[in-house]
Amino acid sequence: MRKDENTRQHIIIKSAELFNQKGYAGSSIQDIIEATGLTKGGIYRRFSNKDEIAVEAFEYAGQVLMEQLSSAINNADTAIDKIMAVCNVHIDPVNNPPIKGGCPLLNTAVESDDTFPILRDRALAAYEEMLSLVQGILKHGIAVEEFRSDVDVDSLSSFIVSSLEGSVMASRLSRDSKHVGFVMQQLRVLLNTYIKI
Incomplete structure (x- = not known):
């Protein structure tokens, strides 16, 4: 990767963490400068504005999350275990979130509105990708007669x-991760009611 590409990626990664913690609206270009250690010119040579950074940062955060989900699913055998593995990626959102600041899908979905339609559309696409992932697991579970x-x-x-x-x-x-554990417990009970006998 060339130095310019490395710097661009550095901006995306640091901005993803920043936006995920402070929100898009709560983060300024000055915050990005401080998070990256670059000058304003260093930022604007690579991005035309904060909106462009936000879209790429969200895409990056989504990729990181999907890689974690895919890895977790690949290490599980049954459809129920795969669903639990998806949930387990989020098992400790308080102290050990999948990405610094929490779930980027949740954070962006809550913050996005009609003032930034491109980011809202990206959040919707990420939500649909998450739904599709779970649907695929369930369909496979049906196909193999689980x-x-x-x-x-x-x-x-x-x-x-x-x-x-x-x-x-x-x-x-x-500030208590027990709620994810509760949902996992109840989902396992629910999924067990669909097991083919």
């Missing part, structure tokens, strides 16, 4: 992702 064929994949995957993201929010808000 789950019954009458599982409503769309409904169940939405419930799983919504429950997980809600538990991450509750854990970060209360």
